[in-house]
Amino acid sequence: SHRIRVAIAGYGNLGRGVESALAQNPDMQLVGVFSRRDPASVTLLDSSIPVYSMADIEQYQDEVDVMILCGGSRSDLPEQGPYLAKFFHTVDSFDTHAKVPEYYEALDQSARESGRVAMLSVGWDPGLFSLNRLFGEAILPEGETYTFWGKGLSQGHSDAVRRVAGVKSGVQYTLPSEEAIARVRSGERPELTTREKHKRECYIVLEEGADADTVRESIVTMPDYFADYDTTVHFIDADTFVKEHSSMPHGGFVIRSGNTGTDSIQTIEYSLALGSNPEFTASVLVAYARAVHRLAHLNDIGAKTVFDIAPGLLSPKSPAQLRKELL
Numbered sequence: 001s002h003r004i005r006v007a008i009a010g011y012g013n014l015g016r017g018v019e020s021a022l023a024q025n026p027d028m029q030l031v032g033v034f035s036r037r038d039p040a041s042v043t044l045l046d047s048s049i050p051v052y053s054m055a056d057i058e059q060y061q062d063e064v065d066v067m068i069l070c071g072g073s074r075s076d077l078p079e080q081g082p083y084l085a086k087f088f089h090t091v092d093s094f095d096t097h098a099k100v101p102e103y104y105e106a107l108d109q110s111a112r113e114s115g116r117v118a119m120l121s122v123g124w125d126p127g128l129f130s131l132n133r134l135f136g137e138a139i140l141p142e143g144e145t146y147t148f149w150g151k152g153l154s155q156g157h158s159d160a161v162r163r164v165a166g167v168k169s170g171v172q173y174t175l176p177s178e179e180a181i182a183r184v185r186s187g188e189r190p191e192l193t194t195r196e197k198h199k200r201e202c203y204i205v206l207e208e209g210a211d212a213d214t215v216r217e218s219i220v221t222m223p224d225y226f227a228d229y230d231t232t233v234h235f236i237d238a239d240t241f242v243k244e245h246s247s248m249p250h251g252g253f254v255i256r257s258g259n260t261g262t263d264s265i266q267t268i269e270y271s272l273a274l275g276s277n278p279e280f281t282a283s284v285l286v287a288y289a290r291a292v293h294r295l296a297h298l299n300d301i302g303a304k305t306v307f308d309i310a311p312g313l314l315s316p317k318s319p320a321q322l323r324k325e326l327l
């Protein structure tokens with residue numbers, strides 16, 4: 001059977017990660033990268049892969065089985081997602097938690113009209129952490145669920161600060177409250193507000209002539225991303241930025257602490273330690289691209305989240321082979 005023909009829409013940290021993740025999956029083939037920038041200015045890891053202008057993307061419908069959308073959630077995907085679902089089966093990593101319901105509806109309408117599959121919010125949070133929160137609550141209905149991230153670089157929040165007028169480069173680190181983690185791990189099951197669980201720290205290089213106080217205010221008050229957190233903004237020069245803020249580690253964990261019949265305490269914990277947030281997220285996107293391709297062949301169209309995907313669809317192994325590996 002032929003390899004799955006995959007293309008990338010939007011070439012940033014995630015796009016680069018998808019390019020290298022595809023090289024690790026021999027049943028898939030990267031057929032091209034689409035960018036809003038001049039293709040001549042976009043340098044891939046593998047220079048033999050063609051780069052096309054996003055403006056021409058509709059012409060490639062018959063050459064792409066799955067389009068992996070790697071744009072930013074704050075401003076790119078809300079427009080690119082519903083648009084591209086008209087022409088391609090897609091998968092993206094949309095992570096503006098507050099806006100997921102409306103994004104789902106927009107994708108679902110577009111994908112159903114075109115008879116395509118559009119998977120949203122694939123990654124680790126939302127994505128693998130979402131699945132583990134579901135397992136915890138479905139299996140241990142009596143209990144509490146906690147999610148902690150970091151210390152590490154959030155790409156969604158870094159993308160969001162880069163979109164603020166006056167920001168030349170920017171990253172955002174998420175720091176979990178060690179005190180909150182200790183209380184959860186002790187089995188206390190505390191009520192914790194958003195603000196009590198994490199702090200956010202940004203490092204920004206300003207555009208020439210931009211005003212630091214105005215930029216800081218735009219960031220710390222930003223709804224859905226920073227308004228509910230204690231956020232600090234540091235302004236640094238470009239050399240320091242490149243020297244000290246070029247790696248993107250991250251991670252975190254989901255804990256479900258619950259009680260069963262005889263009041264036994266049961267604890268489920270799922271954790272991630274990521275050397276590269278974008279490369280890991282890209283690896284999740286690529287596994288789900290395989291599932292999207294299979295759903296497309298089953299004509300199981302419309303918007304899908306990780307909750308809708310049978311795990312076997314992620315694996316390159318046949319169902320028969322997987323059954324042999326159950327134990």
Ligand SMILES: NC(=O)C1=CN([C@@H]2O[C@H](COP(=O)(O)OP(=O)(O)OC[C@H]3O[C@@H](n4cnc5c(N)ncnc54)[C@H](OP(=O)(O)O)[C@@H]3O)[C@@H](O)[C@H]2O)C=CC1
Nearest residue numbers: 010011012013014035036071072073123124125155156159
């Ligand atoms: N669900 C999850 O667990 C996760 C989700 N994410 C999501 O992934 C999204 C993308 O993250 P990330 O790849 O780090 O974002 P980037 O800022 O690296 O890229 C976003 C877009 O910006 C454009 N771009 C990239 N580099 C440049 C450049 N040098 N000059 C001009 N434009 C550029 C690209 O579009 P173009 O090529 O068209 O110019 C690209 O698609 C995040 O917004 C986040 O929401 C990330 C991690 C985990």
Ligand SMILES: N[C@@H](C[C@H]1CC(C(=O)O)=NO1)C(=O)O
Nearest residue numbers: 095125126149154155156174
């Ligand atoms: N979507 C996040 C993945 C995790 C990290 C995170 C955070 O640090 O706030 N929230 O969810 C990302 O863009 O990195």
